[in-house]
Ligand code: SF4
């Protein structure tokens with residue numbers, strides 16, 4: 001296997017679209033640069049199996065978001081109502097998760113990249129948030145995969161990854177619709193109990 005060393009951050013980011021191409025499948029990337037952002041990208045580029053790389057990017061981006069928000073209480077829940085609800089913009093309990101089958105008393109039971117990076121306008125105005133554009137690793141996904149990441153709420157990690165791996169907008173649209181129907185059916189039955 002050939003080796004390619006990149007020690008120029010600007011060059012690494014600028015040519016990411018090129019370095020992720022199949023002709024680098026037999027190249028090992030190296031760097032002396034430090035920092036999670038660069039190290040994550042190099043690690044991802046060295047995963048040559050398509051599915052494994054997609055999973056790595058997903059889990060690592062989730063981890064970086066978890067690390068960023070660890071110990072912070074941006075939504076300021078009080079008696080089941082988030083800040084947005086406390087200010088009268090929302091009547092329901094459980095904030096953004098109120099319509100999702102993966103909610104539980106102990107929080108989210110799955111790991112959803114879109115949800116982890118989402119905050120409503122109120123919170124984004126008041127607090128510092130981490131957005132997709134701040135996570136360079138995501139740029140290793142194709143444009144279609146990035147589109148799927150922006151708006152994929154109420155999906156389990158497994159469903160999300162399946163959609164990313166298939167990578168077709170048409171499949172994503174059908175699968176999302178199917179998931180939404182399943183979700184609201186579950187919600188309807190759950191609320192009746
Ligand atoms: S992001 Fe906004 S709407 Fe969602 S739970 Fe937090 S405060 Fe509530």
Ligand code: SF4
Nearest residue numbers: 097100102103108115
């Ligand atoms: S998948 Fe998203 S909306 Fe559903 S419980 Fe988890 S964080 Fe909330």
